Amino acid sequence: MTKIDMSKLTGLHRRNGVFQLRTLIPDDVQAAYSGREKIIRSLGTSDCREANLRGIQERARMLVEFDRKRLELHPQRLDSVTLELAAELAQRIRATVLHDDEGARDDPGIRVALDELQSLSRPPSYSALTIRKGTQAQRPAPADPLAGLTASQAATLAALNDIRNTNSAVNLAQRNRAAVLPLVIAEARKLGFAFDPAVPGGREALLAALNAFREAAQQVTLRDAGEVIETPAVAPLAKPAQAKPKKLREVYDRWKASKARSADTHNACWRSVLLFEEFTGNTPIAQVTREQGDGFRAWLQHPDRKTTSKTARDRLVWVKSLLKYAFKDLELITRNPWESLDIPFRTTNKRRPWTADELRAFFSQDLYTAHKLPTDKLAGADAAYWIPLLGLYTGARIGELAQLRADDVDTSGPIAMLSITDEGEGQLVKTEAGVRKVPIHSELIRLGFLDYAQSIKDSGEARLWPKLPLRADKPGGFFSRWFGEYRAALGFGKYPDFHCIRHTVRSQLAEADIAEATIDMLIGHEVKGSTGAKVYTHRNTPKLQAAIETLAYPSLSLKRH
Numbered sequence: 001m002t003k004i005d006m007s008k009l010t011g012l013h014r015r016n017g018v019f020q021l022r023t024l025i026p027d028d029v030q031a032a033y034s035g036r037e038k039i040i041r042s043l044g045t046s047d048c049r050e051a052n053l054r055g056i057q058e059r060a061r062m063l064v065e066f067d068r069k070r071l072e073l074h075p076q077r078l079d080s081v082t083l084e085l086a087a088e089l090a091q092r093i094r095a096t097v098l099h100d101d102e103g104a105r106d107d108p109g110i111r112v113a114l115d116e117l118q119s120l121s122r123p124p125s126y127s128a129l130t131i132r133k134g135t136q137a138q139r140p141a142p143a144d145p146l147a148g149l150t151a152s153q154a155a156t157l158a159a160l161n162d163i164r165n166t167n168s169a170v171n172l173a174q175r176n177r178a179a180v181l182p183l184v185i186a187e188a189r190k191l192g193f194a195f196d197p198a199v200p201g202g203r204e205a206l207l208a209a210l211n212a213f214r215e216a217a218q219q220v221t222l223r224d225a226g227e228v229i230e231t232p233a234v235a236p237l238a239k240p241a242q243a244k245p246k247k248l249r250e251v252y253d254r255w256k257a258s259k260a261r262s263a264d265t266h267n268a269c270w271r272s273v274l275l276f277e278e279f280t281g282n283t284p285i286a287q288v289t290r291e292q293g294d295g296f297r298a299w300l301q302h303p304d305r306k307t308t309s310k311t312a313r314d315r316l317v318w319v320k321s322l323l324k325y326a327f328k329d330l331e332l333i334t335r336n337p338w339e340s341l342d343i344p345f346r347t348t349n350k351r352r353p354w355t356a357d358e359l360r361a362f363f364s365q366d367l368y369t370a371h372k373l374p375t376d377k378l379a380g381a382d383a384a385y386w387i388p389l390l391g392l393y394t395g396a397r398i399g400e401l402a403q404l405r406a407d408d409v410d411t412s413g414p415i416a417m418l419s420i421t422d423e424g425e426g427q428l429v430k431t432e433a434g435v436r437k438v439p440i441h442s443e444l445i446r447l448g449f450l451d452y453a454q455s456i457k458d459s460g461e462a463r464l465w466p467k468l469p470l471r472a473d474k475p476g477g478f479f480s481r482w483f484g485e486y487r488a489a490l491g492f493g494k495y496p497d498f499h500c501i502r503h504t505v506r507s508q509l510a511e512a513d514i515a516e517a518t519i520d521m522l523i524g525h526e527v528k529g530s531t532g533a534k535v536y537t538h539r540n541t542p543k544l545q546a547a548i549e550t551l552a553y554p555s556l557s558l559k560r561h
Helices: 027-033 048-073 083-104 108-118 151-173 181-191 202-224 248-258 263-280 290-300 309-328 356-362 382-394 398-402 442-446 449-459 477-489 499-511 516-523 541-548
Strands: 012-015 018-024 038-042 417-420 436-439
Touching (some): 012 048, 027 048, 083 181, 151 202, 263 290, 382 449, 398 477, 436 516, 442 449, 516 541
Antiparallel strands (some): 018 038, 417 436
16 A cells, blocks of 8 residues: 555654644744744644644644733733723732642642752742742652652741741731732733723722732642642633723824924924814824825815915824824834825925125114114024124024023134034924034134123123023024014015025035035034934034135125124
């Protein structure tokens, strides 16, 4: 007869005559198995047919185990702990204590540990047993494996159990909920949620667990006295109570509290949240789809909305940013479903560089020819004179200049530097690239800027413009209002405004063939292709100074006052 080779279950192989099952561990749960990629378990048979049957059953058990590990690795956060859930946790703790005690009485490793503890002069600790549980015995097992514990081993175990029983009584009397917190956290993770004692019902759940542990500890001591105490089956894994689905406005609240931002930034993001709710009907973020993102993108651009492509894009980006925050920071969703969705836009911004005639008209006023400072409090006295000049020779934003502190003017090195930072109280920068050091132009030095800064330091003032009021969350807000009114009184239209000075500086640097990366460093734009914080060293300071010194305005003829 021809021998028929019976097909085997995938992963089934024979070792030393006994079949084993090799199961690959899914990538998302490998962390629960110390990074291992597979599990090999003996099926205890040399018969191929029987091994196939047992292998199928074992594979099914492994799939259930993987699901349980997923719950433990990615626990769900609950807003409250119900009475039913608290009772289940308590029941599981009692069952686990009794189950572990039963196993300890049959574990060869525990017997070895008990023998070792008998020789100790100090009081034994129950933790000494746990390190041996489930391990290979270090000494030969008793001649009769059915004989159980020896009398001395049983006495040592009873002494350990009595210590634990006494401690449990003290903890219960003191309402020491912290004593059972690790047990509750462990059992909760098995159920798939993260236990937080601070949520409603958390303290009550800990007290129920404390009672259950006390009861179990008492029953273990009764076993030591020969009483029959049944070990209850560990309660089956129940699906955790569903937390209330998170909405985008809840993510917005967390994002708002995560970092100091301006009120304008909060308002812009909040308007986008309201538009998201209007379009989606306030879909929970876990149910947001990419198709919805595409629909939202089209809806924002519909002609009836009469919105510019730039505004539509900004609103889409705000929602994308919140979804990214929910994914990366809060781990409320497994991915950002709207990643890479975008809206091409054509700017309608009329901003442009100042012309030579416009610069001449602005800087020929009494403020600059006679150093006649405005009386308007929003102008900030000397700030009105210096901030426009600093903008012209640094390209800095109005808010960055308004918030300067006296110590931000650094003359300690060979090149005087202006530090633009968010380290001081109330200081803000628009982006990470905004933190930078800019060499102080020789024209500013000639006009007396360093002398002014030193006089402020000598006076003991911390802020470079002590008379300039700062708007909360937007340092340059008040000065910007004054500048706009002053400019309008001179007959200027909407543009050029202060921000156009940045365009002026960038244009001049580009015309001087300064590298784009250097221009970005100077005016605080993200450097294309850069992947880290922008740090300026002494090695590149001369290069930055050379770039700054290319700025020149022949139409101006300013005198030092």
